[in-house]
Amino acid sequence: MLALIRRRLRTAAASGDRGAMALELSVIAPVVILLLFATIQAGLFFHAREVAHRAAQLGVDAGRSINAAPGDGPRAATSFLDRMGGSLQHPHVSPAGSSATETVITVAGDVATLVPGLTWHVVQRVQAPHERWINR
Numbered sequence: 001m002l003a004l005i006r007r008r009l010r011t012a013a014a015s016g017d018r019g020a021m022a023l024e025l026s027v028i029a030p031v032v033i034l035l036l037f038a039t040i041q042a043g044l045f046f047h048a049r050e051v052a053h054r055a056a057q058l059g060v061d062a063g064r065s066i067n068a069a070p071g072d073g074p075r076a077a078t079s080f081l082d083r084m085g086g087s088l089q090h091p092h093v094s095p096a097g098s099s100a101t102e103t104v105i106t107v108a109g110d111v112a113t114l115v116p117g118l119t120w121h122v123v124q125r126v127q128a129p130h131e132r133w134i135n136r
Helices: 002-018 021-064 073-084
Strands: 088-094 100-113 121-129
Touching: 021 073, 021 088, 021 100, 021 121, 073 088, 073 100
Parallel strands: none
Antiparallel strands: 088 100, 100 121
16 A cells, blocks of 8 residues: 555656646746857857957057058048958948047947847047157
8 A cells, every 4th residue: 555655646746747848948948048248249249259359459559650651541441441341241441530649540440240130339549649750
């Protein structure tokens, strides 16, 4: 009699958990997928920001050298963005703010996104004085 009661208790306990794993998975899986996509999207954002900053830095370095022509800075930044293969979508390079003593390069563009319709914009600005040769 005692064995029969134990068997029924085990059967009742086992059948009470039936479907619990599927329920847990259906609750946890979307959260895990959301965290995975958020991590990838954050990586794409920081990568695009670094690409824009590096392009602006290369543009300033090219534009501030002693023998630089007026369009060397934007040309160097655009060349770098072309080599990066679309890491920054719809890039725009601007030398606005540059003067006779300082070079300023601004690089702007959109981040590649995993969610259609979502748009993140990145703007990086680098400035530095021109190199000059002074005889003393």
